[in-house]
Amino acid sequence: MELFFLGTGSGVPSKERNVSSLVLRMLEERGTTWVFDCGEGTQQQILNTNIRPRRIEAIFITHLHGDHIYGLPGLLSSRSFQGGETPVTVYGPRGLREYIDISLRISGTHLRYPLYVEEVEEGQLFEDEQFIVEAIKLKHGLESYGYILQEKDKLGELQPDKLKELGIKPGPVYQQIKNQKETKLEDGRTIQRKDVLGPSKKGRKVAILGDTRYIPELADALKNADVLVHEGTFAGEEEEMAYDYFHSTVKQAATLAKDAGAGELILNHLSSRYQGEAVEQLLKEAQTIFPNTTIAHDFYQHRILRNH
Numbered sequence: 001m002e003l004f005f006l007g008t009g010s011g012v013p014s015k016e017r018n019v020s021s022l023v024l025r026m027l028e029e030r031g032t033t034w035v036f037d038c039g040e041g042t043q044q045q046i047l048n049t050n051i052r053p054r055r056i057e058a059i060f061i062t063h064l065h066g067d068h069i070y071g072l073p074g075l076l077s078s079r080s081f082q083g084g085e086t087p088v089t090v091y092g093p094r095g096l097r098e099y100i101d102i103s104l105r106i107s108g109t110h111l112r113y114p115l116y117v118e119e120v121e122e123g124q125l126f127e128d129e130q131f132i133v134e135a136i137k138l139k140h141g142l143e144s145y146g147y148i149l150q151e152k153d154k155l156g157e158l159q160p161d162k163l164k165e166l167g168i169k170p171g172p173v174y175q176q177i178k179n180q181k182e183t184k185l186e187d188g189r190t191i192q193r194k195d196v197l198g199p200s201k202k203g204r205k206v207a208i209l210g211d212t213r214y215i216p217e218l219a220d221a222l223k224n225a226d227v228l229v230h231e232g233t234f235a236g237e238e239e240e241m242a243y244d245y246f247h248s249t250v251k252q253a254a255t256l257a258k259d260a261g262a263g264e265l266i267l268n269h270l271s272s273r274y275q276g277e278a279v280e281q282l283l284k285e286a287q288t289i290f291p292n293t294t295i296a297h298d299f300y301q302h303r304i305l306r307n308h
Contacts (some may be wrong), residue, residue: 001026001151001204001304003227005296006045007037008268010211010233010247011067017298018045019067020250020269022147022208022229030130035075035108036147036208042071043078048299054084061092062210063144064099073103080111087114091135093143094119120145132217136221138212140246146210148221151203162196204304208264211269212244214252222260227304232257232267232295235274236285250282254289265293266302 002025009017019039026032033055035042046053061069070239072090079088090096097117104111110135118125121136122145131151136146158178160170168174168185174204177183183191207222208229222228234242250267259267274282279295286293294302 001029001206003206003229003266003302003304004049004051005242005266005268005298005300005302006042006049007039008270008296008298008300009067009250010231010269010271012272013039013041014272016275017270017272018042019070020044020062021068021071022296023051024208024267027055028115028150030057031055035059037062037068037182037210038070038072038075039067040070042200043075043296046075053082054086056088057086058086059088059090060089060147060208061096062138062146063093063140063142064095065142065211068210069096069099073100073107073109075098075105076111076115077107077109080109080113085113087116089116091118091120091125091147093145117183134221136209136218137301138210139215140213142212144210144212146212147208147216147223149206149208151205153203154201156198156200159196159198159238164219166196189261206304211246212248213246214248214256216256219256219259222256222262224261224263226264227302228264229266229268229296231269232282232286233269233271235278235282249293250286251289254286254293257290262290263292263305265286265290266296267293270295272276 004023005022007018013019020037021039021042024034035139086174120135125133125135134148135145138146177191181193187275205225206227207225212233230253231248232250232253233247234249236249239249242249283295
């Protein structure tokens, strides 16, 4: 899994940072891409990358402010023009379906692939054989959510030495043993998979939050996240302004990461008031509280490791 940040600014685009959008690429895990927020210019940013819109499987919108959704109709439309045929599901707050429907209808856009829109509430959104995805409510001027992705644990590696000790010779039966909980051999014995596998591989946990005030109580839901993506709109000294504008400071984000026992913190959604050395100062502020902090920039790529 890899995070690819397409837009890391706030409010309006600047020369250094486009507005909000990031991509979670899971090419090894499932051959698809998930998009989180889709501000104006997202598809233009994609043109500067090797991201393929036809691989997009799901789009998660945190809230309906323009800097998070104005690029969505264009991306959906372009995906159709570029040969995307597989279904796409868009998740987001109430009003998202109306926004998409009106945008596509008035512009005369006809998609060549099935599009599903799920308006979310707090709680589990879906579960499949690989992931559980949950929405958590945030505090912002509009209804805003964060998304927690929990990868399920993977089976450990088959241990050939253990199989040989049991007198089982290499062959197709090895794959059968790994694919099912128990396997009956030709000699009548039953082999339990758990007895011949190495340790399971712990699934990764990724939390991608939308715009929000500082919410200390989120630490429980975010507990042991391998990566936490949190807005850092303001410097630490601007707590009052952050509160008034329903945003967070970099120190508040770092405190939440520390309290949650996160593996890594990535800050984005920076105010355009911070440029150059000022961004470095924001990073230092956060790192005094949570050392394993990074401030994302446009086109920053980050592999998600197993930290726990």
